[in-house]
Amino acid sequence: MPRRFFSSWGGALLVVLCLVGHAGAQEAVSFYGEERIGRQLLIRSTTDISIFGPVLEAFAAETPGVFVRYEQWGSNELFRQTLKACREGGAVADVVISSGVHQMVKLVNDACAQSYRSSRTEALPEDLRWRNELWGITREPAVIVYNKELVDQQDIPKTRFDLLDLLRPSRNRFTGRVATYDIEASGLGYLFAFADSLEATTFGALQESFSRTGAISTCCSTDIIRAVAEGQYLMAYNVLGSYAQGYQQTDDRIGITLPSDYTLVLSRAMMIPKGTTHFGEATALLEYLLSNDGVIALRKSLLISPLFDGENETGEGLPSTAQRTIGLSPALLVSLDAQTRKAFLQRWRSTFPAP
Incomplete structure (x- = not known):
């Protein structure tokens, strides 16, 4: 799986590629800061190095004496590894950050996190902090992306109802050319789909339309967006907006729309695992991410999305009433209930049968 990485600057950044697909291993590793100081902060995260690297x-640069090792993981594997270390007493990271926020709530609920409180964490909205052990640090929409060169202006869906209309005719031009996340492979994809099932009256109809028109479930964000840009797919549903907008900056074939019936908003969750040996450095990172400088850095990396700031590409702004933040709360544990998950995945497989 190809990845994009930032090159080093000022000798501070070294990127090391690891074996992608090796069971139980991180996908990639990078380092930040001055190694000779020797105080290493280990961060494990699902965020691509190319996106989170500039933030680190x-x-x-602002935290002398800290040397950061950043490991990029898939959400499901990161959850399994962190939970195993918590239960069996293995080596833990100093910081875990994941887009699979339902999995993060499970880790906190299982007493795998340390508590921390400050004026900045207390200033977070209630749905972006839980038990002083889990904090939402980004703000990213789930969007529809499309190929600007291949999709006519009148066909750009502004709502899920518009998308249903596009897919309704038999043998329409979108047959086999709409994609979304494989929710069995992607913790984020599962989270978005489950949130849709609770939020949208259109969920059942969308599943039927995806099944009837041969929509594709696949992984991962960058791969889906690239395939839309190259015309393999005309459109993709529920793609993470930060990745889409980042890709769009270098490829103007990508168009983005925020569904005005509602748009899911993800806030990546950060926790400090129990057993960390660098608690002070971990809280320093949290304080930085919640500071004005940290917010600016996150905005530059599109992890706090400017798509909420003004009009989107369909010519309309997204009102706050259409924004559905996925809150950090025990309510997310429902999605991980064994019977609930089994039934949900069975329904998913009927929509996207294995090849």
Whole structure:
């Protein structure tokens, strides 16, 4: 699986590629700060190095004495590894950050996190902090992406109802050319789909339309967006907006729309696992991410999305009433209930049968 990485600047950044697909291993590793100081902060996260790297460069520049090892993981594997270390007493990271926020709530609920409180964490909205052990640090929409060169202006869906209308005719031009996440492979994809099932009256109809028109479930964000840009797919549903907008900056074939019936909003969750040996450095990172400088760095990396700031590409702004933040709360544990998950995945497989 190809990845994009930032090159080093000022000798501070070294990127090391690891074996992608090796069971139980991280996908990639990078380092920030001055290694000779020797105080290493281990961060495990699902965020691509190419996106989160500049944020960590800024943190290291403002935090003398901290050397950061950043490991990029898939959400499901990161959850399994962190839970195993918690239960069996294995080596833990100093910081875990994941887009699979339902999995993060499970880790906190299982007493795998340390508590921390400050004026900045207390200033977070209630749905972006839980038990002083889990904090939402980003703000990213789930969007529809489309190929600007291949999708006519009148066909750009502004709502899920518009998308249903596009897929309704038999043998329409979108047959086999609409994609979304494989929710069995992607913790984020599962989270978005489950949130849709609770939120949208259109969920059942969308599943039927995806099944009837041969929609594709696949992984992962960058791969889906690239395939839309290259015309393999005309459109993709529920794609993470930060990745889509980042890709769009270098490829103007990508168009983005925020569904106006409602748009899911993800806030990546950060926790400090029990057993960390660098609690002070971990809280320093949290404080930085919640500070004005940290917010600016996150905005530059599109992890706090500017798509909420003004009009989107369909010419309309997204009102706050259409924004559905996925809150950090025990309510997310329902999605991980064994019977609930089994039934949900069975329904998913009927929509996207294995090849």
